Amino acid sequence: MAYQHAKAYQDLENCELIACADIKPENAQAFADHCQLPNTYLSHMEMLKKEDLDIVSVCVWPKLHAQMVFDCVASGVRAIHCEKPMADNWEDARLMVEKCQVAGIQLTFNHQRRFGLPFVKAKELLKNEEIGSLQRLEAACGDIFDYGTHYIDMFSFYNDDLPAKWVIGQIDYRKENLVFGAVVENQAIGYWEYENGVFGLIATGVGAKGVGAHNRLIGTDGMIEVGATDGSHLRIMRKNSSAWEVIDTNGENLHGPNYISRAIANLVESLESGVMPELSGKRALQATEIIFACYESSRRHARIDLPLTIDDHPLVSMIENGNLILESD
Numbered sequence: 001m002a003y004q005h006a007k008a009y010q011d012l013e014n015c016e017l018i019a020c021a022d023i024k025p026e027n028a029q030a031f032a033d034h035c036q037l038p039n040t041y042l043s044h045m046e047m048l049k050k051e052d053l054d055i056v057s058v059c060v061w062p063k064l065h066a067q068m069v070f071d072c073v074a075s076g077v078r079a080i081h082c083e084k085p086m087a088d089n090w091e092d093a094r095l096m097v098e099k100c101q102v103a104g105i106q107l108t109f110n111h112q113r114r115f116g117l118p119f120v121k122a123k124e125l126l127k128n129e130e131i132g133s134l135q136r137l138e139a140a141c142g143d144i145f146d147y148g149t150h151y152i153d154m155f156s157f158y159n160d161d162l163p164a165k166w167v168i169g170q171i172d173y174r175k176e177n178l179v180f181g182a183v184v185e186n187q188a189i190g191y192w193e194y195e196n197g198v199f200g201l202i203a204t205g206v207g208a209k210g211v212g213a214h215n216r217l218i219g220t221d222g223m224i225e226v227g228a229t230d231g232s233h234l235r236i237m238r239k240n241s242s243a244w245e246v247i248d249t250n251g252e253n254l255h256g257p258n259y260i261s262r263a264i265a266n267l268v269e270s271l272e273s274g275v276m277p278e279l280s281g282k283r284a285l286q287a288t289e290i291i292f293a294c295y296e297s298s299r300r301h302a303r304i305d306l307p308l309t310i311d312d313h314p315l316v317s318m319i320e321n322g323n324l325i326l327e328s329d
């Protein structure tokens, strides 16, 4: 991901890439060579101490995100762009946003699909009332924590970044499952209600097939799908019609191209103008609260009314406490 962030900064006239830090010397050197960087470090602390940086991109695995963001805050940078998922526990996710807010530092998370045409056009169709008023958002993907963070953030995008009221969920964890070093469930179902009465539903693992489309927006007068099972990136079915209409997305799919470049251009522009960036930490926190609430609902066997009052990662705690029974090979 660091390579994609780097390209985005280098494409901007008002940004200059100065330095990188990677704990693995061969990775640090390869990156520095690729980006023609003058300064290479094996420790982000040393880099933060020696360099006078405006923006830092944090592109390490999730368990390292929070501490690196805290270290950047202490070093006095102006902006931090961190990879998703925010953090591997709810307390750290909250603290990242809180510390940056107190220090006046712009914090963003790389939910770059907010800049992708299939998603942007889906929202336009919704706002133009092409499917009437929004009733329910559905998503299907591998897991809630790593991939689901993108789609739960897209739900916020479609639904004007309104917070959720409550969340109910169940997870299955019968086999060890790590993504970027972070535990994720084998299968889950999560269901919640936003403040405006719109419902959110996510199915992961083998159950994802039942939802089918990556994102589905269900309205009173029709339906929109992003990443549909027929291979189309965006399609709509209107009231009184049984046929799907495929919408042109100019060659853009679920992943790109150029979404990360647009996201980084936006956060740089926001840093100059003071306008809230599209990928603000506050917005990411709303999606992250739903994610941890799904796991908490499974732990408590109950609906979770928000705000979420835990600090830990319920799935990690359940594994550590021996509350989940793993299948033996």
Ligand SMILES: NC(=O)c1ccc[n+]([C@@H]2O[C@H](COP(=O)([O-])OP(=O)(O)OC[C@H]3O[C@@H](n4cnc5c(N)ncnc54)[C@H](O)[C@@H]3O)[C@@H](O)[C@H]2O)c1
Pocket (backbone or CB within 6 Å): 001, 002, 021, 022, 023, 024, 027, 042, 043, 044, 059, 060, 061, 062, 064, 083, 084, 085, 110, 111, 112, 146, 180
């Ligand atoms: N936004 C997206 O669509 C998207 C897609 C893929 C991955 N990601 C996220 O990006 C992040 C990074 O993923 P990746 O695929 O680039 O991982 P990667 O393994 O390719 O790169 C991580 C780098 O971090 C370095 N590193 C490890 N510990 C370090 C430390 N203490 N200090 C400095 N460097 C250290 C490693 O040596 C490695 O070079 C993850 O959080 C992942 O979830 C986001």
